[in-house]
Amino acid sequence: MADVTYREALRLALDEELARDPNVFLMGEEIGRFEGSYKVTAGLWKKWGPKRVRETPISEEGFVGAGVGAAMLGLRPVVEIMTVNFILVAMDMVVNHAAKVSQMFGGKVKVPMVIRTPGGAGAQLTAQHSQSLEVFFAHTPGLKVVSPASPADAYGLLKSAIRDDDPVLFMENLVLYNLTGPLDTTAGDGAIPIGVAKVVREGGDITIVSHSYTVRRCLTVADRLAQSGIEAEVIDLRSLRPLDVDTVIESVRKTSRCLVAEEGWATFGISAEIAARVHRACFDDLDAPVERVGSAEVPMPYAKSLELAAMPLEEKIEAAARGLLAECGVL
């Protein structure tokens, strides 16, 4: 089992899906000759040609819409939006069109489309390029949203997303691309079902729920807590819509404490949703209210010191965990 980067895992999944199904094609800005703004599609244009790897103008509304239309006719477009921030000019196509087609037309047409796009902060890209907007899509019926945190999940979930008959928002994170992890391509084709969370670390003292890169931070926090004799259970949601609440609930029933961390803003965020559901399902199991950590509720500032202060880094997550544990008379 070889270690690959998250970027390589995505590329491999794209390459294999292009080979598997002639209806699969890629579309996006700079994904061809330029090899992708973040080099996810490097080499694919050369290998598959301009028809399967279609370069687009800077025209998000146009080519996301074109993806919807092509999907309605049975193709399986995989649209890359350079970063999630640019999807906002195509929100009409995503929310008003892609998400609505199947139901609005009485189930007579489908939109088997994937939109891949990275979010996240931490590289001083400032307010307009440092956002985590998963929640906009996770809020919307008709869309599916996945946000893998490891190369293996990126590989497996991208395959499932491409084969899915519905529009899937595939949310990546800039910081994840260079991250490595094991990928076993020998057993089966590696597709991982959408809508199933994963317990990435077991523990009985506190449940820490997160997704995307924040899972990594939570694992670090769990290691630090272990030094204080606290065993944290870390859950990677992997899919945000559909959301696997059962895995979270099962864990919280065991630990009776729950912390949710996300890189987006916590207000009306993923953590708000998890907290609401945990409070309802686990009310009698809780030892303290669910605690949440998100980005500071400001547009991301440029200066490194300010950026670090705004992000939900390990220190903040750890402090929240310790605070929650202290509230429960532990630590």
Add this chain to the structure above:
Amino acid sequence: MVLIRRFEERTEEQYTRARIGGYCHLAIGEEAATVGAVDPLGDHDYLFASYRDHGTALAVGSDPGAVMAELFGKAAGVAGGYGGSMHLLDVERRFLGGWGIVGGQLPIAAGAALALDYTGSDGAVLCQFGDGATNTGAFHEALNLAAVWNLPIIFQITNNLYGMGTSVAMASGETELWKRAAAYEMHGERVDGNDVLAVHEATTRLLTMARRDRRPSLLETCTYRWRGHSVADAGKVYRSADEIAEWRTRDPIARFEHQAIEAGTLDVGDVSELRREVDATVTEAIKFAAAAATPTVANLYDNVYGDPGTAAQFARMDTAGPFGERRETRGWRT
């Protein structure tokens, strides 16, 4: 055209009787622009329309009963009662929808054309929209994509002079909308949208251009809507009675009737027979729609997703869901 006219008149009446809800946009006066463009479409061609789509559905050959049932919100409607007036479609006839956001269907239609190109089909796409859509970003993005990708598509502007209550003169820097094609090195032309034969001729020619030469085009068909923007708009505050009266004298149906009788292809008797048939058809459609079953509430969640595996995926989401549909009950401890 006669069917569309009668269907729309009776739709207005049924709306007034509160059997039709929501928005309801009538196309009375625009029949020639619709029919003249839809008629030349072949077996591999696709059609997209705006929310003023009743006429398009009938023109493409959808069953008037199923269309009326959709307006009535019935399960037997063309979209099962999930779409309503603005979201008619007929997949078998490759009519991929009435769309509710001004300009929104243009990029999607371009995508359909892309798919035809991708699969090597000899089909083309006709995308209809109003003059108002030409000022949206989606219009320009779609035209540009069609141009740079050489897509087989006709963008048809049904220019009825008003986007709701705003005239083309007030809304557009260039009021000859067909000229906008020049910005994309695209063929553009304008025809009399009340002359069904002229529209038919132009569309046929442009379809060939799309199919054979892989050249997209912009076709402006100039017409007039006799009614307001929707049934809720009397259509009189932003335009004069004289203007409306003037356009009524250019009735596309009367004009074609005259042309056909002149040419000897129809006689007066044919016309009255046709009108009787159409009356009966529309009355039948209304009867059918009225008698049809309403969708069952149990089907509320149907079709939100098309993938067969989705039900299982979402079953896991129901626990402690916002509406508690399948909320787990722990039972009371005593």
Add this chain to the structure above:
Amino acid sequence: MADELVMPRLSDTMERGTVARWIKHEGDLVASGDVVAEIETDKATMEYQSDLDGTILAILVADGETAELGAPIAIVGEPGEAITPRPAADHTSVTAPVGASSAPATPRVTTAPVKASPIARRIAEESGVDLRELAGRGSGPDGRVVRTDVERLIARAGRREELPPPRAVAPVAPPAEAEVVDATRIQTVIARRMSEAKATVPHFYLTAEIDMTRAMTTRAELNAALAATGEKVSVNDLIVRACGLALHDNRQFHRSWIGGKVAYHPHANVGIAVALDDGLIVPVIREVERKTLRQVASEARDLAKRARTGQLRQPEIEGGTFTVSNLGMFGVAHFAAIINPPEPGILAVGATIERAVPVAGSIAIRPIMNLTLSADHRSSSGADGARFLQSVQRYLEAPILLVG
């Protein structure tokens, strides 16, 4: 002697008034002139200023309730004082349930529902444990009973069956004769914060003896010179100023351990612990290193005065980077104080006592003061603390530096 606050006449046509809301609450200190409540009259909502000094022992007419003019609405007196107010029911009209309006005349024994986390409740219920045993003494916020509390109780109960009951360990029930009252908010806060501080901050202690001869002389000279202005400088002011300068000089001590990081403080914000009748509050003098001794003295006097009358604003009790606690006036020779986290330390000041000390080979009588520094061993080492304490000593023994 307890006295009553009564429903005031706030307008010429007013016959009864409604307490819109209490601004001061049971346990709060009030001084004559303080706004204690807002009263709705027939015309408007007006502020009600207390005409009494003391602690609010009981509120008789709760928020939203109505009383006749002159009816008692609260009892003010010394904490712990027995009170027998006139029954308020005579005067209160029933806009609220009678049970609620006849607020308890004597402070209550806790009968309120026990505050406990849901899982604690569940485990207690399943194990037949009476949560009231733990009421108000849980490890959670404000004494919330949490899972570990119940689990410990159960574990202890299990042991009790095997071993003779160790009385001291048994749940602490108050002796029958004790008068049990609800803790005030401030008591609860102090209890929680001090427990947390002592349990989580690793304290170490350093004591120094300071020869206060020159400090006393300087202070006397200064006060003589300032006599005309009415200003006065206390020993404590000298110490606060000395600490401010010493903190500024010792960056390696003047830093806090916060969530695994070390925060260096740019300014010496020195808190002065002020004893209240029943409690403690620590107003903060900001940027002491930049202020003159006279500024420090006048600010300290103002803060202390307002602390005792409950007039401090929230910002005035926040942001301290060090605390000075002085029990010298009680004749205490020396003591060790508990750090107020995340401050790096607290200085406990004992009384200045004349003692025989060797000076230049002979015995002299000198005023000697003991200073004990409690320091957080996470943010500073013993040597860091010692250097800081040495600086304080240097400033106090060469007080000209404090004035300069």
